[in-house]
Amino acid sequence: MEKLRKTKLENLNVFNIIECFRSALFSIRAHSFRSILTVLGIIIGIASVIATISIVQGLSESISKQFEGLGSKSLTVSSYTSYEDRLNQHIARITPSDFEKINDNISGIDYTSPVLSPNFSSKVRYGARTTSGRLIGTTSTYSNVNKLFVENGRFLSERDNKRRRRVCVIGVKVRDDLMLPINPTGEFIEVNSEWVKVVGLIEAGERMFPFKHDNTIIFPYETMQSLNGNLAQTDIQIQLAVNHLSDADIVAENIRNLLRRTRNIREKDDDFKVKSSDELKKSFSEIAVTVTLVMGGIVCISLLVGGIGIMNIMLVSVTERTREIGICKAIGAKRKHILSQFLIESIVLCMLGGIIGLFFGFLIAKGVAAVIPKIDFIYIPWWSVSISLGFPIVIGLVFGIVPAIKAANLDPIESLRYE
Helix, strand or coil: CHHHHHHHHHHHHHHHHHHHHHHHHHHHHHCHHHHHHHCHHHHHHHHHHHHHHHHHHHHHHHHHHHHHHHCCCEEEEEECCCHHHHHCCCCCCCCHHHHHHHHHHCCCEEEEEEEECCCCCCCEEECCEEECCEEEEECCCHHHHHCCCEEEECCCCHHHHHCCCCEEEECHHHHHHHCCCCCCCCCEEEECCEEEEEEEEECCCCCCCCCCCCCEEEEEHHHHHHHHCCHHHCCCEEEEEECCHHHHHHHHHHHHHHHHHHCCCCCCCCCEEEEEHHHHHHHHHHHHHHHHHHHHHHHHHHHHHHHHHHHHHHHHHHHHCHHHHHHHHHCCCCHHHHHHHHHHHHHHHHHHHHHHHHHHHHHHHHHHHHHCCCCCCCCCCHHHHHHHHHHHHHHHHHHHHHHHHHHHCCCHHHHHHCC
């Protein structure tokens, strides 16, 4: 008998919850326009969250793929000058002798390439057309380290470097800006008053990070040194590819120990950095997470405003339905029934706003991805969907509790007399 009574109570509770949902949907439908205006803040907030997260995550995934194409076996050695050293006029540099020491003393390296980027601005001219480009001086192994390919002609050779030939390899943007032929091989261009011959065209790249080569002019390393002048002040980067991915950390640590020893760094911090493409990828991922959190925090303000609007409308709804509440209590409705009815109505209202916002956020992200060609796809992580559907429930619960309590505490006699 006791078990039968418990079963009846459970069935009654389930029926009450279903009836509360039905009543909530009926009330929302009866005031559909007001309901849409009420949840507009929730819709805008959720749509903004989903669009922001989808775009940032999609961009992060695209760049991750670009790093995978670049390979995780590459390392970059560059100089690093702290703020205090800059104030004391101590500028750190990576010199050609450092490059030679790494070549001679570090094992496990497949390719090494020095990269010299001059400080002066570049002016490139071909006939009456002028443009600017990113100048790089390097060796033939640069293409192996960076997985760089040429569309026409050839890449730089060791003979070009040893003889300091006035030759270069250019990107497609440089070709287009100067209105060079489709195959610019054999043409002469003027770079900072120096005439050089184009021997190759770099294949158009899709990656954005670390950087594209479309606006790049690549010279032989020795040629760039002679054009740069003042070799004592040379500051280069060293790019290298290790033999095996598993050896990357060991090679990086060996390079660090070698440079600290040869540069006589004892108790001071490193005046250089050894970075792998994985570290760059992690750095960008951390930036993406920070941007997502900041944008999400800003958008949450919109959700709070929407929650306040819902509480305001629910209070109005309690006033409008005072006689209804009085009738329900007169025929036996308990305080918990009235409380759950208005609370569930607030939650359902917010959930509908969350679902609509999720849909519009997906459309906005899709539209932005179509406008930005470098985002191949949008990526909506499962946790963002959970937040989009879970947070409105919390908003409905928090901002709906006050109107629900007010409705539950109404006196049935006074409610029936309400005009």
